[in-house]
Amino acid sequence: xxxxxxxxxxxxxxxxxxxxxxxxxxxxxxxxxxxxxxxxxxxxxxxxxxxxxxxxxxxxxxxxxxxxxxxxxxxxxxxxxxxxxxxxxxxxxxxxxxxxxxxxxxxxxxxxxxxxxxxxxxxxxxxxxxxxxxxxxxxxxxxxxxxxxxxxxxxxxxxxxxxxxxxxxxxxxxxxxxxxxxxxxxxxxxxxxxxxxxxxxxxxxxxxxx
Numbered sequence: 220x221x222x223x224x225x226x227x228x229x230x231x232x233x234x235x236x237x238x239x240x241x242x243x244x245x246x247x248x249x250x251x252x253x254x255x256x257x258x259x260x261x262x263x264x265x266x267x268x269x270x271x272x273x274x275x276x277x278x279x280x281x282x283x284x285x286x287x288x289x290x291x292x293x294x295x296x297x298x299x300x301x302x303x304x305x306x307x308x309x310x311x312x313x314x315x316x317x318x319x320x321x322x323x324x325x326x327x328x329x330x331x332x333x334x335x336x337x338x339x340x341x342x343x344x345x346x347x348x349x350x351x352x353x354x355x356x357x358x359x360x361x362x363x364x365x366x367x368x369x370x371x372x373x374x375x376x377x378x379x380x381x382x383x384x385x386x387x388x389x390x391x392x393x394x395x396x397x398x399x400x401x402x403x404x405x406x407x408x409x410x411x412x413x414x415x416x417x418x419x420x421x422x423x424x425x426x427x428x429x
Contacts, residue, residue, distance in 0.1 A: 220383065226256035237253070237254050238253065239326065253323055254319055255363075264412045267385040269310060271391065273399060274364070274382075277380070279369075289372075294374055306402055346361075383413065385411045387411055392405050
């Protein structure tokens with residue numbers, strides 16, 4: 220399989236229009252466009268009955284001590300963990316693209332509705348659900364796509380990997396309020412092929428200026 224995006228080149232910078240947060244000189248971070256990027260795939264294997272789309276940032280700090288703390292910087296060598304930004308399943312077997320902004324166009328406080336979505340697809344919970352769990356104004360169930368918003372003081376530029384998986388099942392065996400890890404587990408033994416494209420993003424002004 221091959222995958223590309225018209226929204227950003229592979230290994231290129233993700234635009235603010237596809238991000239959750241952008242740099243703000245006064246407040247450090249402001250809300251951004253939060254449009255899901257365009258994705259298109261080809262060379263699909265025979266026997267494909269559906270697709271899954273995941274977006275994962277594997278550069279999220281494993282310890283929150285220094286995150287967004289004035290006068291401190293999250294060290295680049297801190298151990299990192301996964302953060303799911305998009306969990307989409309049951310994409311039709313004849314689909315070959317997803318248009319920019321079709322699943323997310325702007326930020327929805329407390330999260331977009333789900334799991335049912337466009338054209339019979341289902342969207343899982345992304346990890347903003349847990350990130351905002353203790354925020355009185357933003358807590359809720361965040362279904363579908365919500366874009367990059369890394370710590371504004373992280374010394375590491377984050378990488379966001381969008382992967383499309385071709386599966387041999389028409390409907391993935393996940394129900395209710397499912398998340399990225401559950402989808403990964405349910406896909407085991409059903410993946411015929413996969414392809415990825417990676418975008419980068421930072422809210423650290425020091426890195427942004429390089």
